[in-house]
Amino acid sequence: MMPIWTKSGKKHAVTLLKVQDCHVLRYISKEESGGKTSKLLVGGKNASPFYKSESAMEIFKEAGVPRKQKVSTFNVTDDAIIKPGSTPLYAAHFRPGQFVDVTAKTIGKGFQGVMKRWGFKGQPASHGQTKTHRRPGAISTNKAAKVYRGKKMPGKMGNIYRTSFGLKVWRINTVHNIIYVNGSVPGHTNCLVKVKDSKLPTYKDCNKNPPFPTFFADGDEKLPEDLYDEEVFQFTDPSVTYA
């Protein structure tokens, strides 16, 4: 995470996400998947092919791509389909000023008690409490005569998929394929993360001219090394002054 300053002098914290060897693996049509839109299977970071069975490696062989550490599905409209295998996906697929949702597995905390997991208040430390300082207390009423499903109790915490919505993209580095995303992102450092266009209704019309269906490196467009949002203070400029 890094600080980033706007032209008005405000500081925002930014998370760096690197796009590492992403390829499209398979196209699943609407009828095949049974959903509302067609899907594209996308694979992430390269990994060793020796630790998976032959049947698992079939998808990668079909696409002609080394084995990927993580495979995820994206619901795509029919005009945004990309041919599997040949085209790699780059960070320039996103543009500064866009809003993005980021999904990842949260840091696993193991088996945790009810105070850390659900934020219960526990009991006082003194004044006669016998062996009861971090316990949940009562778990149901008398009339119910049962414990409801989903009652908050101790258990394994973390290591589940969670999403942070509506994160602004401040800057993109096309050489190293890095996306600078506002705020924090679930997961530990160097964990694998899924980045999608935001589903929030306030940011529905935010993408002005995104590269559609994706950014092709061998195309005509030659992008500069760094793409900044309009409000971002670039370090080549002189210091900020208020006129």
Add this chain to the structure above:
Amino acid sequence: CRSSGDGKPAKFQPPPKPVIIDKQKQREERRFLSPEFIPPRGRTDPLKFYIERKDMIQRRKVFNIPEFYVGHVLAVTTADPYANEKTNRFVGICIQRGGKGLGATFVLRNVIEDQGVEICYELYNPRIQAIEVLKLEKRLDDNLMYLRDALPEYSTFDVNMKPVSRLDHEEVPVNKLQVRMKPKPWSKRWERPKYNIKGIKFELPEKKMKEAQKWSQPWLEFDMLREYDTSKLEDKIWHEVSEELKK
């Protein structure tokens, strides 16, 4: 004349050339790498530090950040939208330098009209217009937080102080000043060996000083897992930074 053992005429040996030690070159050999360039020990990808360093070097090309240590007296002018002339100048002694990378900070302390004021500035904040070093002197410690519990005369610096001229670009002078403290209680127990402070003149009784040594942890200096040898990293980063700045 010398006669050689062979009987042949002695080969003319030219006298050894005088070695000219250029004092200017010796001066440039003194290296200073700002401590925020050295990455902390952790599991972060080195690519992130490389990209952060590029940004830091870019900012240093546009805006000069002078070499300074804890104990220097600095004057910082920042852009302030609510001030009369839109600029704000603060003079103070640097008591602490913290943070790594772009978020590096330094805290300046001064006593203005009997009120102690500490301001934490970010080195790479674009609102900073100028940083001037008014007085160069290193102190005995890395962290001068104990000035909060010292007599106020040690933290007062004139706001309109003139920059003290520096003669040689040689060593930075070390001020071995022993500071006198206000009566206890202090904000932290500075006599304890954990803080390892050499710049205070402790006027406490012997018994208290001996009792403070009870909290010493003499095994810490032999702990190998705490060692972080940064010499090679520093060399590499210093070469990279100096080459980029020369361009």
